[in-house]
Amino acid sequence: MxxxxxxxxxxxxxxxxxxxxxxxxxxxxxxxxxxxxGFKGNNLSAQKLAFNKWMSRVRQSVEWNFKLLKTMRSYITFKMLAKIRLSPVANVVAIAMLLTNCHCCYHGGNQISDYFNLKSPSLREYLDTLQIIDI
Structure with missing residues (x-):
């Protein structure tokens, strides 16, 4: 993506x-x-370990959007995704994420925008910035 x-x-x-x-x-x-x-290795400095720990929390918060997607779009299941050659998986996931993002914009945010203390764009602003790509 x-x-x-x-x-x-x-x-x-x-x-x-x-x-x-x-x-x-x-x-x-x-x-x-x-x-x-993140930094890799077994003998990382305290500063590098602290960076990895802090950024891991941020990374987890970004993954919340995938949880929202799975909750709101229950038709996207592991079983469906396992049929990679039988269904347009990338298209289905991209459209489902688009709809999830639209839901966030329409309702003025979600737990992710709250966590980062950001104002989500209006639905119109969000849709005006989209470019349709061929997946």
């Missing part, structure tokens, strides 16, 4: 957007500009 979003390309073309800041992401993304992940 990160690749499909075009975010990394956009940030490369608009370097001032983050102004020296970075995003925290899953190590599965590998080495990607503007994205960092």
């Amino acid at each position: 990160l690749r499909l979003s075009g975010l990394i390309t956009y940030l490369g073309q608009h370097r001032g957007v983050f102004d020296g800041k970075l995003m925290y992401g899953d190590p599965a993304y590998g080495i990607v500009p503007y994205l960092i992940s």
